[in-house]
Amino acid sequence: MSIGKSIKRVDAFDKVTGRAQYTDDFQINNSLVAKIMHSTIANGRVKSIDISEAVKLKGVIKIITCFDVPDIKFPTAGHPYSLDPSHADIADRKLLNERVRYYGDDIAAVVAKDSVSAERAIKLIKVEYEEYKPLTSVEAALNESETPIHEEYPDNILAHTSYEIGDYEKAIQEENLIFFQGEYETSPVKHCHIENPISYAYAEGSRITVVSSTQIPHIARRVIGQALGIEWGKVKVIKPYIGGGFGNKQDVLYEPLNAYLSLAVGGRCVKLDISREEDFVSTRVRTAMKFKIETYVRPNGRFVARKLVLYGNKGAYASHGHSMVSKAGHAFKQTYNDEVATKADMYSVFTNLPASGAMRGYGIPQFAFAIESHIEDIAKELKIDSIEIRKINSMKLGFVDNQIKCNSNGLEECIEKGKKYVDWDNKIKEYKNQTGPVRKGVGMSIFSYATGVYPISLETAACRIVLNQDGSVQVQMGATEIGQGADTVFAQMVSEILDIPVEDVHMISTQDTDITPFDTGAYASRQSYVSGMAAKKAAIEVKEKILEHSNFMLKLPVGNLELKDKNIINKETGEILASLKEVATHALYNKETSVHITADVTNQCKSNTFSFGVCFVEVEVDIPIGKININKVINVHDCGKVLNPQMAAAQVHGGMSMSLGFGLSEQLLFDEKTGKPLNNNLLDYKLPSIMDTPHLEAQFVETFDVSGPFGNKALGEPPAIPVAPAIRNAVLNATGVKFNVTPITPQRLIEKFKEKKLI
Amino acid sequence: MSIGKSIKRVDAFDKVTGRAQYTDDFQINNSLVAKIMHSTIANGRVKSIDISEAVKLKGVIKIITCFDVPDIKFPTAGHPYSLDPSHADIADRKLLNERVRYYGDDIAAVVAKDSVSAERAIKLIKVEYEEYKPLTSVEAALNESETPIHEEYPDNILAHTSYEIGDYEKAIQEENLIFFQGEYETSPVKHCHIENPISYAYAEGSRITVVSSTQIPHIARRVIGQALGIEWGKVKVIKPYIGGGFGNKQDVLYEPLNAYLSLAVGGRCVKLDISREEDFVSTRVRTAMKFKIETYVRPNGRFVARKLVLYGNKGAYASHGHSMVSKAGHAFKQTYNDEVATKADMYSVFTNLPASGAMRGYGIPQFAFAIESHIEDIAKELKIDSIEIRKINSMKLGFVDNQIKCNSNGLEECIEKGKKYVDWDNKIKEYKNQTGPVRKGVGMSIFSYATGVYPISLETAACRIVLNQDGSVQVQMGATEIGQGADTVFAQMVSEILDIPVEDVHMISTQDTDITPFDTGAYASRQSYVSGMAAKKAAIEVKEKILEHSNFMLKLPVGNLELKDKNIINKETGEILASLKEVATHALYNKETSVHITADVTNQCKSNTFSFGVCFVEVEVDIPIGKININKVINVHDCGKVLNPQMAAAQVHGGMSMSLGFGLSEQLLFDEKTGKPLNNNLLDYKLPSIMDTPHLEAQFVETFDVSGPFGNKALGEPPAIPVAPAIRNAVLNATGVKFNVTPITPQRLIEKFKEKKLI
Structure with missing residues (x-):
């Protein structure tokens, strides 16, 4: 029994030792390198591009401009394809754009033998623009x-x-x-995943393969097909381990360009690595x-x-x-x-x-x-x-909005836990009538969050399981591990159904759209709910096939056997009749009826349910210097059954940190007149570092949601929701000042405190 | 309709352009290199090994000797595993052998940063032997x-x-x-595949992966498990394109050692590349x-x-x-x-x-x-x-030996074709009473050959097919493309059943035992017969699922639809009701019943049948200089239905060339006293080159074998059978001299002609 246990991540060892292969680790011989030229105006049109100097540069293989690319507009959104044209994503993007719409728009690309040559070539390209305001x-x-x-x-x-x-x-x-x-x-903020967008593309036969750091390999395949105007079956997308996505890699932005550039150089392998500076504005x-x-x-x-x-x-x-x-x-x-x-x-x-x-x-x-x-x-x-008014007005069990149903609701218990952690009632009293430059306050916020995209979009997922001779299995999921721990949770689910240790569940972490079962990908906190059900169903099918073969092998009637602790047992007495290994080996090798036990199961999800959570914070506001210290912060989540407490806590920590930055320090800045980005790097963009981060307390209220495969519901995104407003409310309670714009930076604090005559 | 057509090899373009990835093309960062130390005696025992100097060498990471390896004997034969211990392959091989049994036996291995260091280290290792005759x-x-x-x-x-x-x-x-x-x-001869045995091994999590040029990835996985004493599910074998095997890569010889060496250096990637000189004696x-x-x-x-x-x-x-x-x-x-x-x-x-x-x-x-x-x-x-005596005594339709049945027999027609090609009757007369130093003769031989290994061993195969949105498919076969064209023939089979062009059948040529359906591999001319039936069955299942979804989509009753030329048609009228693409897209994306159409089908084969063929040759023997010129040579084969005439002919050409060398020039030579190999290189071992090769005529007699998936039976191995005896018989007919030892080298000719007083 693995569900509900703090199973170690299945990829922990390989990630810690550096064995885990990310896109950039896939070494492809003699890869060429592509770099993108970005516009230096925010609104206008490219009138002309002069590449005459650039093409002469040694090492430059090919330069493609916005005037060369096919006149095809494609959608970039990582949404399931819709058969209903009115529900289709907007196709407003070309591989390169003559009509420039932001400072940094993609107008040309250079393919070169190395990145230095490519970058030097870009500097030699001359562009004339027609400029709009x-x-x-x-x-x-x-x-x-x-x-x-x-x-x-x-x-x-x-x-x-x-x-x-x-x-x-x-x-x-x-x-x-x-x-x-x-x-x-x-304000606009940025995902700041560790691994920037990166891909490789190369031709195989009459097809194009793109290896990419994407959350959505199957969608990427389709969009590449759309963008290039080729049949989708001509495209293969491979997703290795990826270093975070947070939704940014739920857009199919540069994979089509990369595929196009490879085809433009005869199918040779071309690598397209987006820099941090580019990622900030061009993704x-x-x-x-x-x-x-x-x-x-x-x-x-x-x-x-x-x-x-x-x-x-x-x-x-x-x-x-x-x-x-x-x-x-x-x-x-x-x-x-x-x-x-x-x-x-x-x-x-x-x-x-x-x-x-x-x-x-x-x-x-x-x-x-x-x-x-x-x-x-x-x-x-x-x-x-604050708690009372929320209790009065918040969602109750049984609520339904557009087929999203409140099947389970641990919100009030979440509030109780959070309240206790910050000692709410006492602190409210204690901080009631403060004066002086440093004041304390408690604040809170709540939220509800749907699980997946049903019924707005299609929810479909699939899982394939292959049984080995030793009774261990491989699991192929179309859903993607993007750092969130999906592979571990899927392994737990299969382990749970088959009653085998997680170590005997070998996750195939790399998706390859040619052979990986279909799934729309990692987004919308859908995976443990929608894809997890596919894993569960596939495991059940494998179990049924194991028992069926056990009946055959043991010459026993159907219905009296059970799979337990890697053995086939008499369901009634518990007597061990054969080991799973014996049955698995017999299945393949017996000469009477050889069978290769696998399951390849689609799960279409037609349900949705709400997760809940709260954040409570205690802040100390140093008014004269415009500084907020977080003394205490807690997120309490109702995500249904907690599949893996340790990983769930890690998920919450990451989300809280993201919400902390969103609330206090992060904002992408642009020159108002030109639209030029001002802080598109990790020095000037103030992502909270470990030094800015207080102890993040993560707690859970376990409910059992009847619609989830194991009673579970969304947890991926929710932790990123409540911290910012809870801080804002704590600051209000501490100082009486309302900060209605994120992030609540020292500058905004000082300005507002001055306005309110606090300083 | 693709069966019976000379479809271009599906891998032709990638192989010609160099895109196709072979084991050595798989670039793994910072791979270490292993080299094997071979014994310099043929029979005896290693008394001691002194590695003290070798380990000091810069670049040397680890030296493993026959005294270090586990005391596990494993079988190397690429046979299906048998549940019957009495039918198991002989386990007589250790990773490295202290008991030395041939000149070149493996006694130690060096893992180093580069091959030069590894080779230098081997020279520094000192070995003491106890020697037997x-x-x-x-x-x-x-x-x-x-x-x-x-x-x-x-x-x-x-x-x-x-x-x-x-x-x-x-x-x-x-x-x-x-x-x-x-x-x-x-005499002993050698396979001489272009690509020498090569593998990489590296650990992932608690498992070991071996990328190898093998004919039998699933068997290799099992044998590695056996050799290392670990569960088979802990082993993953990947087989890229391979440069020939001819049975030599149907032994699992160095993959276990490679896996062991990787584990001995903490799971780092270790490459083990066997040289031509080693391959000649140590495989x-x-x-x-x-x-x-x-x-x-x-x-x-x-x-x-x-x-x-x-x-x-x-x-x-x-x-x-x-x-x-x-x-x-x-x-x-x-x-x-x-x-x-x-x-x-x-x-x-x-x-x-x-x-x-x-x-x-x-x-x-x-x-x-x-x-x-x-x-x-x-x-x-x-x-x-010669023909008459064979006709009198040879196998007739309906013959059965140990469940191998003569379901179809085109032997007599084969003889007719071959006879015609060499103008047999006239030549027999013409060459009757020759004298002088140069004499001509015609000769022939026939053979029968079973298809696969049933009933001696298990015949099991599997195929998985995945339908794409555009109606194209991916096909995963456990059976392996080893240069013989298996992938092309499987693609034709799937194309035939689904009635889609071969271009729409994307073969997954790389086997990965984690996810590739089970199959015992490429040997025994079994693939188009045994594995081909798996492909056929899987395609039929996919077709059924496509029609089932078409019924659902079109709201039409079951049984009235057919798949034809990439369309769903009214079975009776031929009216096109939807394109396959529309149905395939609808299957995945419709919100009512999303289904991911795949099939994963095991085929257990419980039949076997005989292929037939003949060779006719006309030779010109230059007696004084001991030289045989082949004026004409033809193989005529009954391999049932010819699946791809051009590729079948290519298969025959290759086999004829192999038999030519076997008959005339190839022999591995050893010093009789020491057992030391004398010609273990491609200069001294006389493989026929293009200059030694006459026009090779390949013809077919098509029968339809009821037991084959498309009426087909063995063709892989048979072409290598009949040329040598036909030459021997032609020389007999030309000179009256019997050469009963292969190869019939100039030296043997001269010796025998002298003995018979012809010179």
């Missing part, structure tokens, strides 16, 4: 645009959707309602959002009517399209919802900033910052305890 | 042995088996029988055999009673054991058989020469040389036409 904010894009960023969207609005639940106008007629409104804003960022929230509340704190207007800054390309903004907007009717009249308008707006795409939490960290700030402001105004 | 012939091994080569076999006889059919003693009582006897002998050779045949014949040429005594020179290790000798001995009752009293005694004898193992034809080229010489001698004596 850079639109670096949503406001500018809506109001100051002369030439639309994408001609298909004349007003620069990628999408505007809205919904209304109940009768808002009627609901607000109720007497004695108190009206609140607030505006909240989040994806977390969507910056602006929220305007209005709430009518009864004096007891009960919400009656709510309204949201939300603008997301998409940046230059659609990437995941309206999805993040839509998800944020729809969350408005989830965590707090019960029979409340609700209205929402959501806008995704193109600007001349780097394209925003998926990032851990997919819109919810932004939304949670807004809503948890807003509810805190209401609580404060109404003098209701 | 080298037994370099069967006679010496039987008569002059003091210390048995293997203590388990005190008389050096690995096996002696015999059989009797009918009542021999009674049969020979018949009146008017004419008695014939003859002795025939073949396997074709078993040299001596035949004594006695035949009682009626005056009309009808055989009545026959007796065979056969001695095979096994060399130092059992390798495939008694199998080759046994197969040769059992063939004695096959090609010529019908109700004839037959007796045979077969001996496999250990000697202090390199171990003999599998080589294309597995005993039958040797046997055919003997029997076809013998029958020719009888024909000559009785003045019966």
Whole structure:
């Protein structure tokens, strides 16, 4: 029995010793190297490119410009393909772009024998631009645009959707309602995975292979096919171990270009390694959002009517399209919802900033910052305890929104645990009437989070298991290990069903779309839930086949055997009748009926459920110097059954750290006039280091969600959600000052404290 | 429809352009290099090894001697594992051997940073031996042995088996029988594949991976497990493209040592590349055999009673054991058989020469040389036409020997074609009474050959097929492409069943035992017959699933649809209802029932059938200079349905060339006293070059064998059988001189012609 145990990561040893092979470790003889030339304007058009000097450079093999590439626009979003064209991802991207939409857009590529030659060649390329006014904010894009960023969207609005639940106008007629409104804003931040995007491409026969650090090999295969205008079966994508993705590698951005460059040099292997500086601007960022929230509340704190207007800054390309903004907007009717009249308008707006795409939490960290700030402001105004007002209004068991059902709900217990950890009631009292330059406060926030993408998109996954002669198995998952520990959890699941040790479950970590069972990939906290069910089903099928062969071998009737501790036993008496190894060996080698026991099972998931969690923090704010110290911080999660406590805690630690940066220090900065990135490197971009990180406490409330393969539900993304708003609320409780824009940097603290006359 | 067409090899482009990856192309960072130290005596014992100087050498990482390795004996034969211990291969081999059994035995191994250091270290190792008399012939091994080569076999006889059919003693009582006897002998020859044995080994987690140029990855995995004493599931074997094997890579000889060496250096990657000089003596050779045949014949040429005594020179290790000798001995009752009293005694004898193992034809080229010489001698004596005597005595349709059934028999038509090509009747007359120094002659030989190893061993194979969104498929076969074109033929089979072009069938040529369906590998001309049936069955299952999904998608009842030319059609009217691409895409992405169409099918083969063929040659013998010119040579084969005429012809050309060398020039030479190899290199070992090779004519007689997946039966090995005896018989017909020992070298010609007073 492995589920629920802190099994050591299956890849721990190889990762620690350096044996684990990442994309850059795949040594391919005589690889060429490609480098990309990026635009030095944010909005405009390439008029001409002069490569005459560059091509003369020794070592340069081929230069491809935006004028050479096929006139095919392709989608980059790592979403399942949809048979419904109206549900298809926006195809607005070419391999290289003559129409330049952000400072750093890809306009040419050099293939050379080495990276120095490639980089030198880029410096020799001369470009003439036609320049338009850079639109670096949503406001500018809506109001100051002369030439639309994408001609298909004349007003620069990628999408505007809205919904209304109940009768808002009627609901607000109720007497004695108190009206609140607030505006909240989040900034663009970056994933900062350790391994930058990297790929290799080379031809085999009439096909093209791309080895890439991607979260979504099967989707990458399809998008490469779309981008190059070739049949998808002509493309093979291999995903080795990857050094993090956090959603950034859920876009298929450079794999198609790499495939194209290889084909442009006769199928030779070409390596395309994106630098950190490029990654900051030329891949994806977390969507910056602006929220305007209005709430009518009864004096007891009960919400009656709510309204949201939300603008997301998409940046230059659609990437995941309206999805993040839509998800944020729809969350408005989830965590707090019960029979409340609700209205929402959501806008995704193109600007001349780097394209925003998926990032851990997919819109919810932004939304949670807004809503948890807003509810805190209401609580404060109404003098209701922060916990109390959330309990009154939050989601209850049985709630359903668009087929996402609250099958299990440990939120209140999570709150109890978090509350205890920070000694909430005492601290609230203790910190009530503080004066002086250094003040303390406690704050909290809650969230709910769906598991996977059903019913918005298709949820399909598959798993193949092969039984060895010694009773051990190989497991091939289309779902991908991206550092989160998926392989370990899948191994535990198979181990659990077959009742064999995890050491006997050999995970095939490298996906190869030619042979790896289909799965849409690692995103949306879907893997242990959707793909895990595929693993479970495949293991059950293998078990059935083992028992079937045991019946044959032992000449016993069906139904009386069980698999237990690597033995075939008499189900009733527990008597050992044969070892699993004997049966597995017999299956292959007996001359009467040789059978190669495998299972290859598709799981289509048609359910979804909510995870929950809270964050509690205690801060100490040094007002004169604008510094927030985190004294205590805890995340408590209800992710259903905890499959692996140690790894779950690690997942939470990583998410908390990400939310800490989001809340306090991280922001991609651009020159407002030119759109030029100002801090696209790890020195100037303030990712929290270990020195900035307090002890991160991770706790769990275990529920058993009936829809999860082992009672489990989402945990991948949720930890990144609640820390930032909890800090904001703790600062409010400590100082009385509302910080409604992330990150709450020393500069913003000082400015606001000065404004509020605290300094 | 692809079967029967000369489809271009699926790997042609990649092999021609150098894209195809062989073992040595797999670049693994910082690989260490291992070299083996070989004994310089042929029979004895290592008393001591002094590595003190060698270990001091810079670059040397580790030295392992025969005193360090585990005391585990393992079998090297590439046979299916048998659940019956009495049927198990002989385990007589250790990773390194303290008991030295041939000149070149493996006694130590050096792991170093580079091959120069490794080789220099070997020169610094000092060895003391206890030496026994080298037994370099069967006679010496039987008569002059003091210390048995293997203590388990005190008389050096690995096996002696015999059989009797009918009542021999009674049969020979018949009146008017004419008695014939003859002795025939073949020499040890070498496979001479282009790519020498090579492997890499490295650890992953708690497992060991070996990348090897092997014909039998799944068997190699098992034998590595056996040799190292670890569970088989802890071993992974990967087989890239390989540059020929011809049976030599059907032994698992150095993969276990390589795995062991990697583990001895902490799992670091170690490369073990066997040189040509080593390959000649330290891998396997074709078993040299001596035949004594006695035949009682009626005056009309009808055989009545026959007796065979056969001695095979096994060399130092059992390798495939008694199998080759046994197969040769059992063939004695096959090609010529019908109700004839037959007796045979077969001996496999250990000697202090390199171990003999599998080589294309597995005993039958040797046997055919003997029997076809013998029958020719009888024909000559009785003045019966060579063809006539064979027709009288050869196998007829319906014959069964040990479950191998003659389901189809194109032998007589083969003879007709061959006869026509060399203008037999006229040439016989024309060359009747020649004199002078240069004489011409025609000769012929026939053979029969079983397909696969049923019922001697298990015949099991598996195939997995994965359907892509564009309707193309990937095919994973456990059976291996070793240069013979297996991948192309499998692709044709799948193409045929699914009615899609071969270009849409993507063969996964690299086997990886973790995920590749189980198959025992490439040997015994079994693949198109045994594994091909797995491919056929898997394709049928995929087709059924495609039609099943088509029914679902089109909302049509089952049974009215067919797959045709990449479309789903109305079976009755031929109307196109959907493209295969639409169905394949719908299968994965429809939100109602997403299904990942694959099949993973085991085929256990419980049939066997005979292939047939003939060779006709016309020679011109220059008596004074001892030279044989081949004026014309043709092989005509009945291999059932010809799956790919061009590739079949190529297969025949290769086999004819091999038989030509076997008959005329190839022989591994050893110093009789010391057992030291004398010509273990491609300069001194006389492999025929293109300059020695006449036009090789390959023709076919197509039958349809009901037991083959597409009417096909063995073709891989048969072409290597008949050329040598046909040449021998042509020389006999030209000169009247019998050459009963292979190869018929200029030296042997001169000696014999002198003896016969022709010069």
